[in-house]
Amino acid sequence: MGRLKIKIGSITFSPPVMPASGTFGYGDEVKEFFDYKDIGAIVTKGLSLKPRKGNRMPRIIETSSGMINAIGLENIGLDRFIKEKIPFYRKLKKPVIVNIFGESIDEFLELSENFNRFKEISGFEINISCPNVDKGGVEFSKTPDVIRELLRRIRKITKKFISVKLSPDSDYMLISKICEEEGADAITAINTIRAMEIDIYNRRSKISRIFGGLSGPAIKPIVLRIVYEISKNISIPVIGVGGISSWEDAIQFFIAGASAVQIGTCFFVNTNIFRDVKNGIEGFLEKNRISLKNLIGSFREN
Amino acid sequence: MGRLKIKIGSITFSPPVMPASGTFGYGDEVKEFFDYKDIGAIVTKGLSLKPRKGNRMPRIIETSSGMINAIGLENIGLDRFIKEKIPFYRKLKKPVIVNIFGESIDEFLELSENFNRFKEISGFEINISCPNVDKGGVEFSKTPDVIRELLRRIRKITKKFISVKLSPDSDYMLISKICEEEGADAITAINTIRAMEIDIYNRRSKISRIFGGLSGPAIKPIVLRIVYEISKNISIPVIGVGGISSWEDAIQFFIAGASAVQIGTCFFVNTNIFRDVKNGIEGFLEKNRISLKNLIGSFREN
Amino acid sequence: MKVKKERTGKVLENIKLKEKIFLLKLETEEEISAKPGEFVMIKTSPSASADPLLKRPFAVFDLEKRVLSVLYKITGRGTALMSTLKKGDAVQFSGPFGNSFPLPRDRAIFVAGGSGIASLNFLGKKLYRKKEINLYYGVKSGDEAVPLSFLSFKPSQFLLTTEDGSEGKKGVITDFIKFEKGTYYLAGPTNMIREFSKKFKVDAFASMEERMACGIGVCMGCGILIKEKGYRRVCVDGPVFKISEIQWED
């Protein structure tokens, strides 16, 4: 057990497995039936300054071994979050990472300043990769200079853990490098992949926006490749996320270079997945007499 | 029936459905059990000047609703192809499109010149998107200027149909525009998506290269989005390919903007797929009283 | 406290009631309990398969100790796969989830559209012989109508409509409701519920359907617009809502 933890920035993840933003609510919805010791941190739904209503229904559609979502960052906003959720975290004693989303640099900064005051918040996941909103989100990725400024200014506001969540539909090699240079503690790779499904009878999108984000096992081999590419290119840790459905998948991510992993879509499919993955990793490390540290990035090119 | 055809450049595809390069051999392997009237053209395995041995085994690995391949363009080369395959095409009376691959512009030009002499060859699919070779392939995509030169020079050599096959891991918006400007008749979108799978016990790739190309139903929603994006951006036809497993998928591609479609991986899964897709499209057009032409690109944004 | 966890049911029977209507009986590993209106999330592919990926929501049709029944109609890939389940097959599911129908003070009037009959059946079972139950039941065609003999209650009054007139009255069910006093319970397609709410000035409890990814309130996929409140989640804030609260979108 002692082996199954990893420190990234100021957070110790034990186990190095956590929910993906947007697939675990604010972390309290599942308290009745969830054993929090199976995850290393809570990662919240993307939070904005003001509450967001999100997109219209339908917001989700299933695809082969995957799903497309266009939730549109429905969230309760900063104030309600502070009032309603932080008290729960106080009791929980788990690192809490807020996934924050702004339409402008200023919004990001205001969010960071506000959350920074709370010791219940251990860190930030900076969401510049949501494909389902009109402003902000993955649009940021088109202007690397803006990302550099954003990071630089947030880094001045907070000493807490910062991970930047990237989009597979961006120049993630360049952006991850910039984030490293500007003092990010980690990169979260990756958000959903832009995708579409068409209703052939009305010739419209099957969801309420043209594009949504694809997640789930379908994308795993692509994400694994991206995690490998990014982690070879930078020296800060990478948190791998995309399609993980088993402990074997998680091990693949560690070998590819991820220091921790997140699980989203497959939590919907199997609510025991965190326990299964944790136990599986533990068993694997023991059986193969290898430490998590030595496993990370141990991929053999030939 | 009369409705189910489309002319692109000098080729009439009837039906507008054909095999994807590399998933149908040279088209003669299946002659014993295949009804060629179910496809609008033959698209050959990627051909190079000299025979290529391809990569070592294992070359393929299954993933969730998909597969990764790293065949490495094993092919019989120009000379054997001319000797052994062209006589078969002569009798067949189907448009034949050769998928050609060169490590340099010169190789591409030499291939084009040679094939251009044969009336049995109706056109070219220019493969600048194979992820599984060390030289040529998707590496070309990094230098749009080279692609421009390549196209310009091939266009001078041949009046036949030219489609350029793009990689999803390239700047396909820019490259497709260049191809249009340089007189390509169509864009084939897309080749496989770079991906990886790791054997957790030996910590090596599950195939004989680090990366391979992901294909199959898993990628369909991503490819559909790309086809939509490209076809909105250029005025030459787009041939859609990636993950099509049913006639409904094919219709989705037409609505998104594809003028014809190719089927690869799912032919492995269901060797009746061309018949099924052809019949399905026919039935759909009839039932909905719409012509193929009006269906193409008829996506409703809202 | 609801025990929310992954469960495995063993198929006892998978009875074809009509061309596309099936009744699936699962033996659960342990005794579970549910209130009328609650639903379970069923994985329609084997646990080891990722396609179809997501679990599907189905109302509890009946629950007797370790025997859980759901009634389903083949409408797509997942339900088509379910229809091939055989005795002894293992089925992954979770739940029951969601809120439930409040009990009526007086007479209960059920308005069921299609497979909406499922959740009302379980309510009917609880009320049967205690309250008067009138059942309005609308389906597309006679070969989608669950025979009364398969229901767990006997309605005092019963009206069946089919859109094609192949059985019962021809038309849609909301056109045949004769208003009377009582508590109205609706389950069926959103259009039926909306039609009802436009037509009758009475409030009613309706079980709502929306696509679900998680079923446990964490994905925000299953929103329903509630007046003055914005989106609420069908899976945890519902599936039962007062129709007077619903803000109809167009």
Add this chain to the structure above:
Amino acid sequence: MKVKKERTGKVLENIKLKEKIFLLKLETEEEISAKPGEFVMIKTSPSASADPLLKRPFAVFDLEKRVLSVLYKITGRGTALMSTLKKGDAVQFSGPFGNSFPLPRDRAIFVAGGSGIASLNFLGKKLYRKKEINLYYGVKSGDEAVPLSFLSFKPSQFLLTTEDGSEGKKGVITDFIKFEKGTYYLAGPTNMIREFSKKFKVDAFASMEERMACGIGVCMGCGILIKEKGYRRVCVDGPVFKISEIQWED
């Protein structure tokens, strides 16, 4: 001419022979024919499911008019799914594909490793009572050994080895082969065949295994290196090769 098309088999039986070894009997829609060594491609998930996506190759274990049998071992996701098949389930498959074992002039000596016994069984059936058959059969452990009573032939001589010594001789089968005259037939893991080819200077016919996507010669996924020729396709140029032709890679 081989009829290559998609077929549907109906499960007649799916017999568990040993912990992980099953014998699947399918009723085919029409009579099909096959020669020993040929294989079929079986879709392990329902037709409508895309996961697992690819069909898997399995040797024809037996074929009697409309009853096709394959013997399989659970080694991964696909075979695990197959083991849950029940009587009446529909199974999509295609084939038989591939080349076949040439017949022997004299005595036939079978060297089977693990589920390699499958293709040799069908050859044994054809040769039984016509030729003498000696069977060397190596498995990992006793609970992977198919009992002789399930085979379609009775070997004149029989030797079983298990790697863990739980049944028969302890060790690998190639260590126990006493060279004698006859035609050698090998089927099993590539390592076994390679070991044999290193140890014995005799030629032999071996059924080779490689991952397959198409099974019909069009994907180039299933290469085997043949001396002076380069890659050949196991699915159409094989699966049976003379071991003297194989260029072993390292």
